[in-house]
Amino acid sequence: MANLLNDKKPIYVQIKDWLADQIIDETIETHDKIPSTNEIVTYFKVNHITVSKGVTQLVEDGILYKKRGVGMFVEEGAREKLLKVRREEFVEDYLKPMLDEAEKLELTKEDIQQLINNRGDQ
Known part of the structure; x- marks a missing residue:
């Protein structure tokens, strides 16, 4: 499953995000046991220390x-x-940069709302 990982972020961050995603989408719920470090190591085929850093x-x-x-x-x-x-x-990574660019393009709030509404139709 190493193909799930990429070069955009450190691997330990990707593993941390992978576990966080499972908590957010409730695949893993409150008080549920997460996969062991060894299971995650085997799943991603990465170093034990890398997994431990993300879990820690x-x-x-x-x-x-x-x-x-x-x-x-x-x-x-x-x-x-x-x-x-x-x-x-x-907000920091997506919304603010988008609004900054929209301002440069002289898009109004209504223009942006229309673009969002139209995106839902695609």
């Missing part, structure tokens, strides 16, 4: 918690935390 970041962010000798689990409220961060990133 999720622990530090309060998304996962560890049960000693059992594994890692999804923390209460993890989905909401992830959604909040992703929404903030969406």
Whole structure:
């Protein structure tokens, strides 16, 4: 499954995002056990340290918690935390640059809304 990974971000970030995506789309729910580090290593065919770094970041962010000798689990409220961060990133990474470009192109709010509405028809 290494083909799921790309060169755009560090691999540990992609693994962290892959787990976060599963929490956001509720494939993995609150208090569910996530795949073990060894399972993720086998799945992506990457280094154990790389996987550990991604998982550790999720622990530090309060998304996962560890049960000693059992594994890692999804923390209460993890989905909401992830959604909040992703929404903030969406505004910074996509919305602000789009609005800056729209301003350069002299597009009005109505023009932008029309473009969004028309995109839904495609």
